[in-house]
Structures are given as structure tokens and as C-alpha cells.
Amino acid sequence: MRLVDACVECVTEIAAAPRQVWELVSDISTSARHSPELQEVEWLDGAEGPVVGACFSGRNRNSGLGEWRTVSRIAQVSQERVFQWEVVRFNDRRHGEPLAVWTYTLEPLEGGSGTRLRHGMRFGSARGPVHEFVERHPDREEQIVDGRLALLRTGIEQTLAGVKAEAEAEV
Numbered sequence: 001m002r003l004v005d006a007c008v009e010c011v012t013e014i015a016a017a018p019r020q021v022w023e024l025v026s027d028i029s030t031s032a033r034h035s036p037e038l039q040e041v042e043w044l045d046g047a048e049g050p051v052v053g054a055c056f057s058g059r060n061r062n063s064g065l066g067e068w069r070t071v072s073r074i075a076q077v078s079q080e081r082v083f084q085w086e087v088v089r090f091n092d093r094r095h096g097e098p099l100a101v102w103t104y105t106l107e108p109l110e111g112g113s114g115t116r117l118r119h120g121m122r123f124g125s126a127r128g129p130v131h132e133f134v135e136r137h138p139d140r141e142e143q144i145v146d147g148r149l150a151l152l153r154t155g156i157e158q159t160l161a162g163v164k165a166e167a168e169a170e171v
Contacts, residue, residue, distance in 0.1 A: 003134050003141060008149045009120030012160045016167035018106045021115045022080040024163050025104040026050045034162025037062050037155045044093075050077050055093050056085075062151065072102075081106055086124060098124030117163065119156050 014021055024030045028041045028050070039059045047054035054074045061067040071093045076084040082105050086098035105118040123130065130148055134141045 003123060003131060003145050006145050006149060007120060007122035008153050008156060009118055010153060010156045010160055011116060011118045012164050013109060013114055013116050014164045014167050015114045016170065017112075018080040018108050018115045020170055021106055021117055021163065021167050022083075024166055025106070025117070025119075026077070026083045028056050030163060030166070031159055032058070034159040035155050036158055037151070044071070050074050050083060052077055053094075064151070073098075075101065076103075087128075089126065097126035099126045099128035100124050115167075117160060119160055121152055121156070 026049075028043070032038045032041045037060050039061050041056050041058045043049075044055040044057055047056065052074050056072055056074075058070040058072060059067065060070060069090075070087050071090045072085040072087050073093055074084070075086045075098075076082050082103065084101065084103040087100040087102070088096040088098055100121055101124050102121050103119070105120075107116040107118075108114075109116055130144070134144055137144065
């Protein structure tokens with residue numbers, strides 16, 4: 001896969017109402033509890049919750065890339081339907097182009113039996129570390145992108161499993 005087309009999305013079905021699932025996915029600490037890469041999060045600039053434009057920082061770590069920090073800006077909040085944030089450059093967090101876009105999408109299951117939860121990521125329009133690495137190694141673009149997407153898929157699957165376990169434990 002080429003970098004311009006790179007995205008990953010996973011889905012799970014949860015035996016809990018969209019309202020319950022929403023409470024978990026719209027809480028930025030939930031992803032940090034379950035993701036193997038995202039280690040901790042913290043609201044910035046006095047923000048206390050998920051509203052469009054609010055920013056939060058994240059500390060990430062994996063064995064191949066080491067440790068790094070991110071800043072994210074809430075891009076979309078549609079109660080019990082969509083929670084989306086953009087990873088942006090720290091100095092340009094209010095108006096900068098996204099390096100990556102992360103989304104949770106909730107859909108009620110037929111008959112009120114639960115929630116279908118999708119979680120995914122696509123690379124944004126801003127140039128980031130993956131773009132720079134691909135530019136240094138253009139002959140390995142597919143290998144680099146496929147490798148990063150595989151790591152992200154594993155992390156997304158673990159995060160969804162954790163959200164599912166939490167939501168179903170509350171039922």
C-alpha cells in the first residue's frame with residue numbers, strides 16, 4: 001500500500017447500548033488504558049472534555065519506534081455516533097493540518113442488541129515522520145507503510161477488545 005492511500009479500520013460488536021460505548025470512547029483515557037502504543041493522555045489548555053477544538057497530549061511507545069509525544073485536536077463530536085481527533089504539530093495545534101486522523105464510529109445494532117464500533121486511522125495531509133522515512137527510502141514505501149499499518153491494526157484490535165470488555169462488564 002502507498003502512503004497516500006494508507007488507512008486502517010477494525011470493527012467489533014459490543015453487547016451494550018451506544019450510550020454506554022460512547023461514554024468509553026469519548027473519554028480519551030480509555031484508549032490509553034487499552035492501546036499497546038498510547039501510554040497516557042492529558043487535556044491541554046484547560047480543556048476538560050471532548051468538544052471540537054479541544055486539544056490533548058499523548059505519550060506513545062513501541063519497541064520499533066521508541067517513545068514520542070503527540071498533540072491531538074478534537075475534530076468531530078457527534079453524540080453516540082462519531083468521535084474523531086487529529087494528530088497535529090504542537091506549535092500549530094489550533095489550525096494546523098493533521099498528521100493523522102483517528103475515528104471511532106458507533107452504530108446501533110438491529111433490535112437494540114448492542115453497538116457496532118469501528119475504530120480507524122488514516123494519514124493526514126501534513127508531512128510527518130512516516131512521510132520523511134518513506135522519502136529517504138522510496139524503494140521500500142510499501143514495506144514501510146504495510147509494517148506501520150500492521151502495528152496500528154494490532155493496537156486498534158487490542159483497544160477495541162478493551163472497550164468491548166469494559167462496556168460489557170457494565171451491562
